[in-house]
Amino acid sequence: MAPYQCPNCSRLLHFEARVCPSCAFTLGYDPAADAFLFLGDNATTWRDAQGEAHDVVVCANNNEYEICNWLVSTTDSTPFCRACRYNSTIPDLSGPQVPERWGKIEAAKRRLIQEIIALRLPCETMIEAAENGTFGLAFDFLYDPVGEESGNIQITTGHEAGLITLNVMEADDAKREAMRNRLGEPYRTLLGHFRHEIGHYYWARLVQNDPEQLAACRAVFGDDTMSYDEAREKHYGGAGGGWTTDYVSAYATMHPWEDFAETFAHLLHIKDALATIGGFGMRLMNWPGEDVQPSIDFDPYTADTLTLVNEWRPFAFAENAINRAMGQPDLYPFHISEAITAKLDFVNRLLMGARLS
Incomplete structure (x- = not known):
């Protein structure tokens, strides 16, 4: 994706930014505007680079888990942002290192959804699809305690009928690298998994029928x-x-x-x-x-x-x-x-x- 700027000081940002490293303003990405906004006016109003106010709030996953840096319109029917609303199941956060891994997973998924938006591809949630008769998308992020302890993986990353499942062990860099070496793969990343699995989704949606x-x-x-x-x-x-x-x-x-x-x-x-x-x-x-x-x-x-x-x-x-x-x-x-x-x-x-x- 093209680089984004801090709307307050124009410092270039990584897509995962939550606070500008230069001016220290709180930041949030607004997918509707395809831009970062900053929190001004005594931390009550989100504004763009022109100083215009946007009627947005932080994603519910940021409020509850501090896991997301996207914003959602106050008029939306869901408190979740354009990326988080696809989640069907989040992992058991009581597992060791699971919150940190889930954070990495969500960061990779946000990049996927941003590219789907940039490509202007149809991609409804399961709830939206049920309402309009289309083929919806959802994600299950699952903790695998047996696989964690024994190495005998019980949850396989994959796609079926619009549901993409990801074993959160994939967010453990050491475990993912060990699996990459064992399978003889030259490349294995979370974002690569997402792009591959959503390829199955679009085959089912655009080709199969x-x-x-x-x-x-x-x-x-x-x-x-x-x-x-x-x-x-x-x-x-x-x-x-x-x-x-x-x-x-x-x-x-x-x-x-x-x-x-x-x-x-x-x-x-x-x-x-x-x-x-x-x-x-x-x-x-x-x-x-x-x-x-x-x-x-x-x-x-x-x-x-x-x-x-x-x-x-x-x-x-x-x-x-x-x-x-x-x-x-x-x-x-x-x-x-x-x-x-x-x-x-x-x-x-x-x-x-x-x-x-």
Whole structure:
């Protein structure tokens, strides 16, 4: 996402900011305005950079748990912000380190929801969907005490019928890194999980019940009627087909559903990373063999796929070079082939067709 400024002093902020590190004013993000507001007038009125008052209050999850920095309109029918209102179940906060982990989960989820808003995609809560007959989204964040103690995980992260479940152990950096190494994955993050699982949600919403889209999707990703359980057993049993450059990740080779969700996640990675780069006005000045040096002079959330991929490749290379200079692994440890570009293009066109007016 593009960087945000403190509405009082213009200091650049991280999206998780709650207090400006420069002027010390209390801050809150207003998704309706897509901007941070500051609490002025003796801490009673939220104002924007022009000094205009907004009729908003802090999210209920901030009042009760100090877990959210988003604001909600006083006229909304729910006390929860645009991100927190999707929660169906929050974790048992009496578990060790669970409150801290839940905070990390909510921070990652807010970035996901902000990007869904930027993409202008339909995304109703379960309550909203029941009222208007659409396909709703909800989240269950669950504590797994047995998995915590024994390592035998009882709660699997996944999606089913609009409900995304996440084991809060994923927010433990050491445990997530151990799992990444055990599964041989080059990349595993909370935000990556969310982008992957919401890819399943949009497949169910935009593809599954549309015969034309379903046929087109199968032509690109393969026949999804193949047994998922058998495919999963083969993949984790080592009898899968193996990773080729036709797939953006090894996990994508397991089943067409996972290929779609992994591709969906990578498209969101690329769009949001390019929006961030463009928001800072960054460009590459010494990229060889280019008459026009790479820069983000377009809206990544609406751009065509070739524009996205062509601009992303040099910036991804530069980001990886910077990480290596710091002794860190590649920030984007993936390769985008022509086959992957075609898959990204299918998802990108699907999302552009679903944009709300």
